[in-house]
Amino acid sequence: MLCGDAIKGYEKYLFDESRRTGHATALAFPRDDAEVSGAVRAADKDGLSITVSGARTGIAAGAVPDGGMVISLERLNRICGVRKGENGEFHVLCQAGVSLADLQRSVALGKFADSATWDKATLAVLEEMKTQRLLYPPDPTETSAAIGGTVACNASGAHTFRYGPTRPYVSWIRVVLADGRVLELTRGQARADENGRFGFQHADGTVVTAQAPMYRWPATKNSGGYFSGAGMDLVDLFIGAEGTLGIITAAELRVVPAPEANCAAVTFWPMEAAALEFTRNLRQRKEVLGIEAIEYFGPDALRLLRKRRALLGAASGVPDCLPADAGCAIYLDIGTTTAALPDTLEAVAACVRECGGNPDVCWTGMTKAERERLRVFRHALPETVNAAIAEIRQTHPQVTKLGTDMAVPDECLERVVRLYRERLDAKGLDYVVFGHIGDNHLHINILPRNPAEYAAGKELYQSFARDVVAMGGSPAAEHGIGKLKTGFLKIMYGEDGVAQMLAVKRVFDPDLRLGKGTLFG
Ligand SMILES: Cc1cc2nc3c(=O)[nH]c(=O)nc-3n(C[C@H](O)[C@H](O)[C@H](O)COP(=O)(O)OP(=O)(O)OC[C@H]3O[C@@H](n4cnc5c(N)ncnc54)[C@H](O)[C@@H]3O)c2cc1C
Incomplete structure (x- = not known):
């Protein structure tokens, strides 16, 4: 130390x-x-x-x-084994400091650096795993994240559209509590009753009972606050608690069969309304077509990318063949069977036509290299936004990125996009709209040109949070609350909800020593 x-x-x-x-x-x-x-x-x-x-x-x-x-927890970096569950699903036991990239690569290749230390029975399970193509789906973009961090934040990403966030993949956790005791929790072992009461027993026999929060958990993606509700699993209380209830030292994570064939596509649209209609249509055919991710680039986003291309050329990651009349774009990832792929592509092309687009100007990524080029294109946007903010900060160092992280229910997508644009335009602010449109989770990145615009942007950010909550959504869909968004919890769950969270925290951390300043300010 x-x-x-x-x-x-x-x-x-x-x-x-x-x-x-x-x-x-x-x-x-x-x-x-x-x-x-x-x-x-x-x-x-x-x-x-x-x-x-x-x-x-x-x-x-x-x-x-x-x-x-x-x-x-960076030294807790071993993958300790694999297990086959009763229902035939495979699970990987990871220490908290293992990087997401390591886990994803190991699962995909069926090769684990630490397997030399595993016992015979575990190696036999590994041999069986190797006969299948497997996948650990949570994908919070930044794959250098540690597994403990992704569990503590219930991380999600573009592919959450198909696979959900981290939560459903966690089958077991080991947690060191604020008094130094170690608690192991298996999913399904300790559940709250219909009134939200739950109990568990420490290894030394001490029994603890407590009340789970009972506020309404948004039906959208949400990473704001402690999980809640009657019948909830105790494992779920620690997932997304952002290190305020205990220190997750290990987790067992479920892996799933990977699609046999993958492809990516970028479709272009003259108007935002058509892109939203396309999204709605695709969402209805999600299962049939094997749609894994639907990502949006608004008109402002394409403008910014064109500027980046003009400035940096090929190094921008933006191809020089962006259709001249493209107003906005939708990026898709598809995972299906090899046999179904041609029909799937035809069905997507038909859907583009139905919504008034032109499939002939779409970009497709069939090979790994082509898909990587499209991925680079997708990632060029957040980088461009960061570069734009860095430039503004040279003159106004107090200005920081104002990027929203809000999701709404399906039926509110058009309404929320209209609301964002009307309010931002009324204030004359510069902004970029992009992100996980499949989950109605668009990131609005405000680019303030001076401190006055920064203040106006911050005010709008708060007003968006209130409106999104009123629509039944979440103002903290995937990045968590941390220390920067603590005010959102009151907007989401009211004072009583925050008090319920604090009561749970006191059960596990009576002196409020874990994660000072996080969630509760
Ligand atoms: C470019 C970029 C893109 C991103 N995109 C996404 C995205 O699409 N979706 C998304 O969800 N996130 C995204 N993130 C955010 C981030 O990658 C995730 O929140 C990630 O899950 C955090 O993992 P970490 O190991 O870095 O955690 P840290 O940043 O180290 O910690 C995050 C929180 O978890 C707590 N914590 C960490 N480890 C533990 C543990 N073992 N036990 C208990 N508490 C712990 C910390 O105290 C802290 O409160 C992005 C970040 C970047 C930089």
Whole structure:
């Protein structure tokens, strides 16, 4: 453990991708559960708060310490085994510090760096796994994220449209609690009753009972606050708790059969209304066509990408063949069987025609290399937005990115897009609309040109949150609440809901030492 001046040189543990910087007086790098418990007890003895640090790719500052001790889980980086469940599904047991990229690659290849240490029975399961093409679906874009961080944030991404977020893939977790005790939870083992009461037993026999939050959980994607509801599984309380209830040291994750054939496409639209209609049509045929992701590039987004292409040429990642009359675009990922692929492509082309588009100007990615080019194109947009903000910050350093993370129910998509545009245009703000339109989860990135516009943008951001909640959606769909969006919890669940969350927190963390400043401000 490093304390005081010894922390110098370890500044990277003081910030995350939100770029907010914190401070700490101690830094621990435990190598196993016992050392995590030891660090937690040492922090308790010294009266220090604890911030859990995964890979710090979070963009809500959850891993940014507000004093106290940082516990980094980067040395807990082994994949410990595989298991076949009773229903024939495979599960992978990971320590919290394993990167998402490592897990996804290992599952796809059926090769695990640590398998030399596995016992015979586990290796036999691995041999069986190798006969199948498997996939760990959660895809929060940034694959350097640690598994513990993705579970703590219930991470999701473009493919959540087909596969859902991290939550349904977590079958077991091991958690070190604020008093240093270790709790293991298997999905299905401890559930709240119809009134939300739940109980569990520690290894030493102590029985704990508590009340789960009972506020209405949005039916959309949501990463805001503790999971709630009658009958909820105790595992789900820790998923998405952003390190405020316990330190997840290991998780067992379910993997699923990978599609036999994949392809990607970018379709172009003269008007936003046609792109929204196309989205609605595709959504209805999601299962039949094997649609994995539907991603949107608004007119403002294409304008920005054209500028990037003009500035950087081929290095921009933007092909020079963007159709001149393209007003906006929809990117698709499709996963299906080899036999069904030709018909699927024909059905998508027919759908493009039905909605007034031209399939002849679509881009398709059939091979891995072609799909990679389309992926680079998709990722060029957030990079361009970040570059635009960096440029503004040279003149106005107080300006930061204002990127929303809000999802609404299917029937509210058109309404929310109209609302965003009307309010942003009325204020004369520059902005870019893009993102996970399949899940009605568009990121509005406001590009303020000066501090006055920044203030106006922040105000609008709050008003969007209230409207989205009124529509039954979530203002924190995938990036969590962290330390930057704590005000949203009251908008989402009311004061009573926040009080219910705090009551649960006190059961696991009576002195409120875990994740100081996260969720509760
Ligand atoms: C370019 C980019 C794109 C992104 N796109 C997406 C996206 O599409 N979808 C999405 O969901 N996210 C996205 N993110 C955010 C981020 O990658 C995810 O939130 C990720 O799940 C965080 O993992 P991490 O290991 O980096 O966690 P950290 O940032 O280290 O921590 C995040 C939170 O979890 C807590 N925590 C971390 N590890 C543990 C643990 N083991 N036990 C308990 N608590 C823990 C921390 O205290 C903190 O509150 C993106 C980030 C970047 C930089």
